[in-house]
Every structure is written in structure tokens, then in C-alpha cells.
Amino acid sequence: MTKKNKHVGSSFESWLDETDLREEVTVSAIKSVIAMQLSAEMKKQKLTKKRMAELMKTSRAQLDRLLDPDNGNATIESLQRAAHIVGRELRMELV
Template identity: 40%
Template sequence: MVQLLMDKKQSTMKPQGIGTSFDDFLEAEGMLAEAEAVAIKRVIAYQLEETMKKEHITKTEMAKRMKTSRSAIDRLLDPLNTSITLATIESAVSAMGKRLQIQMV
């Protein structure tokens, strides 16, 4: 099972400077959503790649199972490529015989 957990903490914005969190800084600069998207994609790419290694599934085999190209698998496993859709992630997980579980906490 591949699992993604998202935890959004309640934060109170403190005055800028000492004592503010890094998340508060990123939010104030308008970069929090992008940073979170990259972090989530890195986790997904890592989990997919680790599962592929454990199951001895090559990129070529994965492409065949998903009925796509090997370059699409490279994009899927690229931790910086945040343009991958949920449908593509679900297809990859299903191709490995797993289920995708997403929880909002």
C-alpha cells in the first residue's frame, strides 16, 4: 500500500522576525503551496521507486503495465516534476498491485 498523509497545522502568524516558523515565512512570501507540492511529489516518487525496487519492476516493465512510455515513467519518478496527475499516480500504484490511500488530517 502506498500512503500519503497530509497534515496542515494550525498556525498563528507572528510578527516577522525571530520566533516565526519557516512555514510562516514561505506562506508570507507566497511560496508555501509550491514547496508543499514539491515535498509531496518527492515522497510519492520515492515510495514508487522503492516499491519498484522491492518488487523487481524495471521502468520498462512499469511502462508496459501502465500502457505508457518509459519517458512517462521517468517523469513520474522525477521528484521535481509536480505536474503529474492523481490519475497517473493511481495508475502506477495499480500497476504494481497496490492501492493508493490519501488522508487529510
């Protein structure tokens, strides 16, 4: 008879499901990844935040919020505009 390890509990994923946090964590992670990708592309292209904001026709403060991985209030339209400016495409899909 095999003995179960008493220190092994549920997986992180099952904990997220049990606490109803999976959707919130997933959305936050997606936003963080997009923000990091936009920042990296801006850096690669030597595009300053000031210039990026001008090209997006928005304020520097709004761009800072868009690039903040912890700020989940970015609109799809803003993310699409930012992606277009750096020559990328924002893709979303239902699976």
C-alpha cells in the same frame, strides 16, 4: 528582563506563508514522497522501468517524468495506475 536573541527570526513555516510558497512547497514535497515510494516499491519487486511502463501502457519517458521528484506534472490518474501496479493504493483527502 529576558533579552531576545537577535539571531532568531521567523520560523520556516511562517516564511513560507509570508512568501506565499507554502502550497507550492507542500505539493512538491508530496510529489517527491510519492515518487520515492513508487521507486522503492518497484525496486523491492524487481520491476524495471521498461516493464513498469509497459504495464502502465505508457512510454518509458513518461514513467521517468512520473518518477522524477522534481517534475510536478503527474496526473492523479497516472499516480493511481502506478500505485495499483505495484500493489499499493493512492489516497488523497481534504482536511
